[in-house]
Amino acid sequence: MQNMNSKLPQVSTTIFTVMSKLASQHDAINLSQGFPNFGASPKLIDLVTQAMQKGYNQYAPMPGLPSLREIIAHKTNSLYESNYNPETEVTVTSGATQAIFTIIAAFVHPGDEVIVFKPAYDSYEPSIELYGGTIVPVQLSAPYFNVDWQDVASKITSKTKMIIINTPHNPTGSVLSKDDMLQLEKLLKNTDIILLSDEVYEHIIFDEQQHQSAARFPGLVERSFITGSFGKTFHTTGWKMGYCLAPEALMVEFRKVHQYNVFCTSHPMQYALAEYLKTPDHYLSLPDFYQKKRDLFLSLLKDSRFTFSPAPGTYFQILGYSKITDEGDMAFAERLTKEHKIASIPISVFNLNQQDDKVLRFCFAKTEDTIKRAADILCGI
Secondary structure, eight states: OTTOOOSOTTOOSOHHHHHHHHHHHTTOEEOSSOOOSSOOOHHHHHHHHHHHHTTOOSOOOTTOOHHHHHHHHHHHHHHHOOOOOTTTSEEEESHHHHHHHHHHHHHOOTTOEEEEEESOOTTHHHHHHHTTOEEEEEEOOTTTOOOOHHHHHHHOOTTEEEEEEESSOTTTOOOOOHHHHHHHHHHHTTSOOEEEEEOTTTTOBOTTOOOOOGGGOHHHHTTEEEEEEHHHHTTOGGGOOEEEEOOHHHHHHHHHHHHHHTSSOOHHHHHHHHHHTTSTHHHHTHHHHHHHHHHHHHHHHTTSSOBOOOOSBSSEEEEEOTTTOOOOHHHHHHHHHHHHSEEOEEGGGGSGGGOOOSEEEEEOOSOHHHHHHHHHHHHTO
C-alpha cells in the first residue's frame, strides 16, 4: 500500500472532534460541538421503544415510511405554502449530512463548479472534492456575515452546477432574509443551477423572524434540494435522522444514490417521529425555547470583554475577542480550553485562507446551569 493515493489529502480530523477531545482532556465545559446536554422528550423515546416492541426492527422502505413522508410533506406545505408530494418528493435520510453527501454524489461531475459560502459547515467541501468538483468560495465577514449577491453573480460561470446555502447558518448563526432569497431566485432564473438549501435549523430562529425556506419561492423550489434534521429539532443528534425534499425529477436521481449508500434509515425511529410530528407544538415551540437560552447567555455576558450581535438563528453565538487579545482564534480557543476550562470553536478553520476575524463560536444548547457556569468563566477573562 506504499502507493496509496488519497482522494482527500488535505482533510484531517474535524475541528469539532479536536475541540471536544481537548475539552475532555482538560475537564472543560464543552460549548464547542453543537449538541444539547439535556435529554430528548420522554414521549419521543417511549414511542421509539414501543415501535421496537411492536417488531418494527427490520428494513424500512427505501425512501422512508409513507406515514413519515406524508407528515413531513404536510408540515412543509403548511409552513411554507409549498406543494411537495410525499410519494415522489420526500426521502428520509440518515441525518442531513448523508442527504447533503448524496445530493453532491448524484449531481456533481468532474470539472463542475459549486459555489460555497464561507465560513461553511465542514462536510460540504470534502464531498465536492470526492466527486471531482471545483469549490468556488464566497467569503462572508464578521460581524453580520451578510451575502453580497453581486459577488455571487460574478462567480457564476457556464460550469456552475450547484450553489449551497445554509439558513439559519452554522457556524455564524446568521439568517438569509426574504430579500436575500428573492435576489437568489432572480440570479438563478433561466439557469440549470441546482440549489442545495441546508435548513437543519429551520425551527431555531429568533426575534419573531420567519424562516425563509427555499420552499417559499417558486423559482427556487423547481431547482432545490432542501435538507432537514430531526436531530437538531428534537435534541437527538445521535440518532442521525433527517430528510430531503426535492422536485420529482431531482429526487429520482437522489434515490438512485441513496439506495446504494444507506438504503434506508432506522425503522422504529421513523415510526416514532411520524407519531411525534402530529403535534406541531413539538417544533413550533423551539424558537421561544432556544431564544430564552440565547438571551440568558448574552445577558450574563453584557459586562464581559467579549463583543457580540445576538444570533438571529441556530443555537450558536459568535463572540468577538479583539478587546482581550490579538492571538489567532485557534490559539485563543486552545488557551481558553486549557487554562480557563471552556471550549469553543475557532471560525477561521471554515474560512477562505483561514481568514481570522477574531471570533469564536459557542453553543448555548445547554442547561441553564451550564450556561451560567460558562458565562462566569467568560466574564472573568
